[in-house]
Amino acid sequence: MLKVAAGDNAAFEQLVVRYQDRLVGFFFHLVHDRTAAEDLAQEAFLRVFRSRERYEPTARFSTWLFRIAHNLASNQKRGAARRREIPLASGSGQHDLSFGEQNLAEKSALMPTRQLDSVELRAVVRNAIEDLSERQRTAVLLHKFEEMSYEEIGDVMGLGPVAVKSLISRARGKLKEALERFI
Amino acid sequence: MSPANDTEIFDEPEDSHDPQLTELVAYLDGELDEAESTRLERQLATDPPLRGYAESLDRTWQLLDSLGEATASGEFTQKTLASLEVVSDDGNDTSSIASAKRLSMLSKFPTTRILLWTIAGFAGCSIGILMARTGQNAKKESEDVQILRQLDLLKDFPKLYPIPDAEFLKQVSTLEETPIDQTH
Numbered sequence: 001m002l003k004v005a006a007g008d009n010a011a012f013e014q015l016v017v018r019y020q021d022r023l024v025g026f027f028f029h030l031v032h033d034r035t036a037a038e039d040l041a042q043e044a045f046l047r048v049f050r051s052r053e054r055y056e057p058t059a060r061f062s063t064w065l066f067r068i069a070h071n072l073a074s075n076q077k078r079g080a081a082r083r084r085e086i087p088l089a090s091g092s093g094q095h096d097l098s099f100g101e102q103n104l105a106e107k108s109a110l111m112p113t114r115q116l117d118s119v120e121l122r123a124v125v126r127n128a129i130e131d132l133s134e135r136q137r138t139a140v141l142l143h144k145f146e147e148m149s150y151e152e153i154g155d156v157m158g159l160g161p162v163a164v165k166s167l168i169s170r171a172r173g174k175l176k177e178a179l180e181r182f183i
Numbered sequence: 184m185s186p187a188n189d190t191e192i193f194d195e196p197e198d199s200h201d202p203q204l205t206e207l208v209a210y211l212d213g214e215l216d217e218a219e220s221t222r223l224e225r226q227l228a229t230d231p232p233l234r235g236y237a238e239s240l241d242r243t244w245q246l247l248d249s250l251g252e253a254t255a256s257g258e259f260t261q262k263t264l265a266s267l268e269v270v271s272d273d274g275n276d277t278s279s280i281a282s283a284k285r286l287s288m289l290s291k292f293p294t295t296r297i298l299l300w301t302i303a304g305f306a307g308c309s310i311g312i313l314m315a316r317t318g319q320n321a322k323k324e325s326e327d328v329q330i331l332r333q334l335d336l337l338k339d340f341p342k343l344y345p346i347p348d349a350e351f352l353k354q355v356s357t358l359e360e361t362p363i364d365q366t367h
Contacts, residue, residue, distance in 0.1 A: 041263075165209055
């Protein structure tokens with residue numbers, strides 16, 4: 001990133017290649033739509049590029065990148081709420097699930113003891129994650145898929161250690177309640 | 184240059200804070216220090232319901248693996264870098280995803296491809312015009328053949344013109360077939 005800050009565009013290409021899957025994956029788990037996830041990831045990289053000259057290596061680059069991604073997702077969600085568009089996962093729940101997945105999830109919720117196939121299970125887990133608050137969801141995704149420590153999650157989300165601990169424990173408690181009948 | 188600098192650090196537990204759940208989750212996440220971990224492990228060894236609860240927390244967490252991982256598409260890098268060119272060219276860093284999309288659409292149709300499509304378009308038009316002309320010629324030819332077939336009739340048209348109708352021709356035909364009585 002220091003090379004990028006010094007004006008090395010080839011270095012920026014390397015950064016994009018190295019982090020694009022992680023960033024697209026993060027947004028995909030939030031929006032459940034590949035195109036939207038790629039648009040958001042692209043915007044995040046653009047913001048990195050625009051801010052390159054002000055970059056200071058006080059934290060890991062990935063932490064800084066996901067902080068930008070988190071801010072972007074939060075802003076997007078706020079903007080969408082104002083416009084009554086719902087591109088990001090929110091309290092509305094199942095907007096990006098296909099009709100089939102939605103039905104399966106509903107049926108599965110009524111039949112807790114039966115064995116679920118992978119599509120059904122994915123739908124159920126998605127619903128459970130979407131039922132989390134936005135902050136809980138972000139913390140869970142960063143912890144589960146980015147394998148970030150509580151401290152890093154705090155850095156990304158602007159939270160202290162007590163808040164992160166509480167956020168994640170509440171999220172995991174809710175996930176347990178929603179999903180334990182499927183294990 | 185931290186984007187989070189403008190974000191106030193929040194460090195309060197969530198509502199309905201459950202200290203035991205928080206401790207258990209932190210233990211499962213490897214976030215407890217050694218002394219706390221040892222104490223909790225002793226407790227788990229002597230408390231089957233708590234152990235069952237911890238196992239359930241852990242197993243439901245594993246279910247999140249079913250979501251799988253999404254990766255960027257093949258064009259993502261190119262699209263992103265193309266959008267940066269817009270940023271660089273603008274110089275004022277006000278470009279957006281929309282302009283990047285336009286650029287990436289253009290990048291999908293390089294000069295060679297545009298040239299090939301143009302040639303294909305011309306070829307298609309030429310073939311269409313040729314076929315239309317061939318069809319017109321064939322139609323004209325069939326009309327000429329029909330006229331030639333009816334040439335005799337057309338030649339006799341002045342003689343036939345006074346014939347009033349088909350009934351008259353039938354009567355004439357009947358007269359020709361009837362033998363003429365020679366006795367008169």
